[in-house]
Amino acid sequence: MTQKAFIFDLDGVIVDTAKFHYLAWKKLADDLGISFSEEDNEQLKGVSRVRSLEIILQMGKVTMTDTEKTVHLAEKNEDYLSYIATMTSDDILPDVPRVLHFLKSHNIPMALGSASKNAKQILAKVGLLEMFDAIVDGNEVSKAKPDPEVFLNAAAKLSATPANCVVFEDAIAGIQAANVAGMYSIGIGHREVLTEAKQVFKNFTEISTQFLEHLIQKTA
Numbered sequence: 001m002t003q004k005a006f007i008f009d010l011d012g013v014i015v016d017t018a019k020f021h022y023l024a025w026k027k028l029a030d031d032l033g034i035s036f037s038e039e040d041n042e043q044l045k046g047v048s049r050v051r052s053l054e055i056i057l058q059m060g061k062v063t064m065t066d067t068e069k070t071v072h073l074a075e076k077n078e079d080y081l082s083y084i085a086t087m088t089s090d091d092i093l094p095d096v097p098r099v100l101h102f103l104k105s106h107n108i109p110m111a112l113g114s115a116s117k118n119a120k121q122i123l124a125k126v127g128l129l130e131m132f133d134a135i136v137d138g139n140e141v142s143k144a145k146p147d148p149e150v151f152l153n154a155a156a157k158l159s160a161t162p163a164n165c166v167v168f169e170d171a172i173a174g175i176q177a178a179n180v181a182g183m184y185s186i187g188i189g190h191r192e193v194l195t196e197a198k199q200v201f202k203n204f205t206e207i208s209t210q211f212l213e214h215l216i217q218k219t220a
Helices: 018-031 038-044 049-059 066-084 096-105 119-126 149-157 172-180 209-217
Strands: 005-008 110-113 134-136 165-169 184-188 199-201
Touching: 005 149, 018 038, 018 049, 018 066, 038 049, 049 066, 066 119, 096 110, 096 209, 110 149, 119 134, 134 149, 149 165, 149 172, 165 172, 172 184
Parallel strands: 005 110, 005 165, 110 134, 165 184, 184 199
Antiparallel strands: none
């Protein structure tokens, strides 16, 4: 049987840090006099930090130099880090540990593939760092999803062929990245949003042991 490998996004899949990103972006937007709502925040899902700032500036029709952008991005990240510093295992999304432990017990290689530059810190805070055999985060990639770079790098670290990789994602850009990479994409979230995923589940509570076994045994 061909060895499978599983790759997980972080935000919205393993933990819900979207609320912390929103609070940090809202504080920045408020400081700049730009109206920014939770609905507006949806536009930033799965988007890089730099692009997120550009979107907010466009919303407020505000222009600034690259130097000013760098300063504001650093401020936003400091605010975000102050929020995630309070994270515990309680911030892990429902049934994620069950799925990870099941895969671990079957010796399935697992990697994290996330745009977050704070991925290792977050995993350490919630006690899941040791569960992953490889981590590819925003510090190691130059191209944002839907470019498949992050997932291809993760597969390489696991010595897995893309066709034998299963990806869990909550953003359409991430699903597209997995599909472009030739991997099996599983969406976590809303079916009407994640239309390009091979399978969609509301969250990990809907993912049965039988389904995981099927994925492990599924031939490429």
